[in-house]
Amino acid sequence: MNHPPQTGHPSTRDLTPSIASNVLANATCRTAIQYFSATETDVTDLDELVDYVHEEVATITAPEQARIELVHIHLPKLADYDVIEYDERSEVIRYRSYPQLEAILDLTTQSEGGDEDDG
Template sequence: MTAPSDNDYAPTSRHSLDTVFELLADAQRRAVLQYFTTQDTDVAELTELAAHVHGEINKDSSQQRVQLTLCQIHLPKLAEHGVIEYDQRSQTVRYRGGATVEALLTITMCFETPVR
């Protein structure tokens, strides 16, 4: 089996459809991925992502708390499955998503109701 290319995240690759759904099951991870699909960049600083997630879904927590949760839980999980690259030293994130992730993210966004 050949390794998938950087932007090939099809369920027939080394990741199952179940894994994609697991990654999209958390609102903070969806917000991180949504940031990249709506911006004209595939690289972001951790502080930018934390501000986005805080503004989208975690208004009750501080932005620092959101940033801590991202770097301890959500970014490592996304990186483990190859959806992003997370450099802890420089605190930068590079998006590596793909068509399947983006298609399913779009579908989930259609069903989410914003809490404002």
């Protein structure tokens, strides 16, 4: 699995196109990242993110489905790529801003005109 290079300071972290593609390949991951932009916060709890993902992703039909996918698939993936920090005990999620990722996400969202799960 590819990981972003650790350069010491968050503002100097680079995000390769390959990593950005892996992170943004799934509607649930994209929506989780969009949550932080939409709410203008860097920290949230799992319940808030579950509700947001359930409301925004067409293929998520129940809050419990959103919770399971986030906890077992998407939050670990985003943490592996250093996009978030997720504390499983407190269920607190801290977003680590990547301006490059956000710019790509904005362009992707504009060109798609919406979110459908494609991977």
